[in-house]
Structure formats: C-alpha cells, structure tokens
Amino acid sequence: MSTMETVLEWVALGCLLGGALLSFAAGVGLVRFPDLLSRLHTAAKPQILGLILILIGIGLRLAPDPQVGILLLVALFQLLTVPVAAHIAGRVTYRTSRVRRDLLVIDELRDQLDEDKAGPEQR
Amino acid sequence: MSRPDGPQRPPLSFAVGRRVIQLPLVASLLVVWVLLYGELSPAVVASGLAVAVAIVWVFPLPAVDTGLRLRPYGLLVFAAHFAVDLVAASARVVRTAFAFGRTPRSSVIAVPLRTESDVLLTGTAITVSVIPGSVIVEVRYATSTLFVHALDVQDRDAADAARRDVLRVEERVTKAFGTRADIRRLEEKAALEHALDDGEVL
Incomplete structure (x- = not known):
C-alpha cells in the first residue's frame, strides 16, 4: 500500500468519524432543544454536514468506482430538499399556533400577521 | 402568480405538438440517470434520453426560467x-x-x-x-x-x-x-x- 493510499484511508476515516459525531450531536440537539423551530436547526445543519462528511468518507474508499456519482446525488438532493421540508414544518407549526411564544425574544412575523389582520389590503 | 413577466417559451426549448420540451430539464434528468447507473455507456445515455423526454412529455412543467444565469x-x-x-x-x-x-x-x-x-x-x-x-x-x-x-x-x-x-x-x-x-x-x-x-x- 502506497503512502498516498494510506493518507486517503486516514482522511476517509476522519470524515466518517466526523460525520458520525455530527449526526450524534444533531440527535442530542433534537432531544435537548425545547420546541420544533429550534429542533429544525439540528435537522438543517449538523445533520447535512454530517451526511456530507460520511458520503465523502465512503466516496474516498470507493474512489475509482464510478458508483461515486450516486453519492453526489444523495448530497445534492439532501441539500435541496431538507431546507424545503424544514420550511414547511416551520410554517405549519407557526400557522397552527404551536410555537412556544415564551421562547421567542423577538417575533416580527406575529407583528406582521397582526398587521395583516387589522388591514387586509395585501394578499 | 403576481409577477407574470418573461417570455412565454423559455430559451433552449422546442415544441412537439402542443407540448414544450425544455432541453435544460431533459439534460439534468439525463445527468441524474447516468449518475444513478454509475457508468457512461451509449446504452445508458440512450435509455436515459428516452426516459427524460418521456417524463418531460408526460408531466409538462411550467417554465420557471425567467432569468437564471451562472456566473x-x-x-x-x-x-x-x-x-x-x-x-x-x-x-x-x-x-x-x-x-x-x-x-x-x-x-x-x-x-x-x-x-x-x-x-x-x-x-x-x-x-x-x-x-x-x-x-x-x-x-x-x-x-x-x-x-x-x-x-x-x-x-x-x-x-x-x-x-x-x-x-x-x-x-x-x-x-x-x-x-x-x-x-x-x-x-x-x-x-x-x-x-x-x-x-x-x-
């Protein structure tokens, strides 16, 4: 085994471990954060980065194999769809008043919605 | 939709009958197909092209491209x-x-x-x-x-x-x-x- 391959092995190992740790942290956040809107942050950030790191790790080990393309697709669609899913979940919680208002310091959306109710000139 | 601007037919597209085939859409579907197969052979490209055109034909999408550039x-x-x-x-x-x-x-x-x-x-x-x-x-x-x-x-x-x-x-x-x-x-x-x-x- 050449040095280059050894280095790549270690990099792949680091990526896999880092990804696993980030996914674990995302899980901790999911349990510890108090409301849905905060929990969405863990789904949208450490989880995506963790997945990407794991995919890079797998990709480095598969390297010459053209199947690597499928990993690229997984990462791409994850990046594009997770924010959309988070947005829908956030919007629904907000609109059905399941947001913990006591946890929000500033809430400019509620001000806006109150304004809309007072004078329905827009939308 | 409150901002109906832009051309009726997007660039890089052609009409087949009453349907508009958008080439960028076909191309991106083809890329996904090739990546899924993990190989670039004539058979894969040909079948991908056929599937992509069929999808665009059966499920036509309204054109969204009103000004996307890649810089x-x-x-x-x-x-x-x-x-x-x-x-x-x-x-x-x-x-x-x-x-x-x-x-x-x-x-x-x-x-x-x-x-x-x-x-x-x-x-x-x-x-x-x-x-x-x-x-x-x-x-x-x-x-x-x-x-x-x-x-x-x-x-x-x-x-x-x-x-x-x-x-x-x-x-x-x-x-x-x-x-x-x-x-x-x-x-x-x-x-x-x-x-x-x-x-x-x-």
Missing part, C-alpha cells in the same frame, strides 16, 4: 462561503446543543430582501436554511420578505446581525445566479440602505 466567479465565491458557513453554522448548533442546563431562546425576524426575482428568492431561502443560524418560517412573496427563525438570538443586536447575515447570503446568491439587472438593483438598494443606516436603525 463562474460568483459561483466560486458562493460555493466557498457555503462550505465555510456550513461548518460554522453546524458548530454553532452543536455548541448550543451541548450547552446543558441552558434553554436556548430564539427570535423570528423579518428580512426584506432586495431581489424581485423568483429564482433568486428561492435560492436565497434554501441557502439561508442551511447556512447562518436560521431556518425559514414564512416567505412573503409579494414583498420579497423572508421570516427566519434565528436560534439563540436574544436581543436586538443579535437580531440585526442575523438580518445582515441573510442579506449577505442574498448578495452572494445574486452575484452567482442573477442577471445583470438583478445585480444592479441589489447594488442600488444596498447603497440606499447604507445612506439610511447613517441616520437611523432599520
């Missing part, structure tokens, strides 16, 4: 910032997650964007969820305003900082994907806001 330099800046910010944002969430004994309090802030393009609004909304400390809660289409939930933002100063982060993301998205007119509009409004900032806080 190499802007894309590079965008991608570099994206990678760095993704790591930084993850680190922040992880830190908040492991700060035991402290319940994070957050804010929902309104960010009026400067763009008027659908594509850029969507791009900014998606990017914002992944990078700074925010998740989109609501999009007000008529005024191009994003309402974002900012984690662990406890006062006015932090809220203003989060707002500036989102505006910077918008700027990078515009410079990577916007048309010349989009970029000019952004710069004009940014200059205006600078002038206003000297006198009063937003």
Whole structure:
C-alpha cells in the first residue's frame, strides 16, 4: 500500500468519524432543544454536514468506482430538499399556533400577521 | 402568480405538438440517470434520453426560467462561503446543543430582501436554511420578505446581525445566479440602505 493510499484511508476515516459525531450531536440537539423551530436547526445543519462528511468518507474508499456519482446525488438532493421540508414544518407549526411564544425574544412575523389582520389590503 | 413577466417559451426549448420540451430539464434528468447507473455507456445515455423526454412529455412543467444565469466567479465565491458557513453554522448548533442546563431562546425576524426575482428568492431561502443560524418560517412573496427563525438570538443586536447575515447570503446568491439587472438593483438598494443606516436603525 502506497503512502498516498494510506493518507486517503486516514482522511476517509476522519470524515466518517466526523460525520458520525455530527449526526450524534444533531440527535442530542433534537432531544435537548425545547420546541420544533429550534429542533429544525439540528435537522438543517449538523445533520447535512454530517451526511456530507460520511458520503465523502465512503466516496474516498470507493474512489475509482464510478458508483461515486450516486453519492453526489444523495448530497445534492439532501441539500435541496431538507431546507424545503424544514420550511414547511416551520410554517405549519407557526400557522397552527404551536410555537412556544415564551421562547421567542423577538417575533416580527406575529407583528406582521397582526398587521395583516387589522388591514387586509395585501394578499 | 403576481409577477407574470418573461417570455412565454423559455430559451433552449422546442415544441412537439402542443407540448414544450425544455432541453435544460431533459439534460439534468439525463445527468441524474447516468449518475444513478454509475457508468457512461451509449446504452445508458440512450435509455436515459428516452426516459427524460418521456417524463418531460408526460408531466409538462411550467417554465420557471425567467432569468437564471451562472456566473463562474460568483459561483466560486458562493460555493466557498457555503462550505465555510456550513461548518460554522453546524458548530454553532452543536455548541448550543451541548450547552446543558441552558434553554436556548430564539427570535423570528423579518428580512426584506432586495431581489424581485423568483429564482433568486428561492435560492436565497434554501441557502439561508442551511447556512447562518436560521431556518425559514414564512416567505412573503409579494414583498420579497423572508421570516427566519434565528436560534439563540436574544436581543436586538443579535437580531440585526442575523438580518445582515441573510442579506449577505442574498448578495452572494445574486452575484452567482442573477442577471445583470438583478445585480444592479441589489447594488442600488444596498447603497440606499447604507445612506439610511447613517441616520437611523432599520
């Protein structure tokens, strides 16, 4: 085994471990954060980065194999769809008043919605 | 739909009967097909082409392309910032997650964007969820305003900082994907806001 391959092995190992740790942290956040809107942050950030790191790790080990393309697709669609899913979940919680208002310091959306109710000139 | 501008038929497309086949769509479907198979052989490309055309034919989509450009330099800046910010944002969430004994309090802030393009609004909304400390809660289409939930933002100063982060993301998205007119509009409004900032806080 050449040095280059050894280095790549270690990099792949680091990526896999880092990804696993980030996914674990995302899980901790999911349990510890108090409301849905905060929990969405863990789904949208450490989880995506963790997945990407794991995919890079797998990709480095598969390297010459053209199947690597499928990993690229997984990462791409994850990046594009997770924010959309988070947005829908956030919007629904907000609109059905399941947001913990006591946890929000500033809430400019509620001000806006109150304004809309007072004078329905827009939308 | 309140902004019906742009041509009826998007560029790089042709009509087959009454259906419009959009070539960029066919090309992206073909790329996905080839990646799924993991090999670039004539058989795979031919079958992918057939499937892509069939999909576009059977499920026609309205044209969304009303001004998406790819600017190499802007894309590079965008991608570099994206990678760095993704790591930084993850680190922040992880830190908040492991700060035991402290319940994070957050804010929902309104960010009026400067763009008027659908594509850029969507791009900014998606990017914002992944990078700074925010998740989109609501999009007000008529005024191009994003309402974002900012984690662990406890006062006015932090809220203003989060707002500036989102505006910077918008700027990078515009410079990577916007048309010349989009970029000019952004710069004009940014200059205006600078002038206003000297006198009063937003």
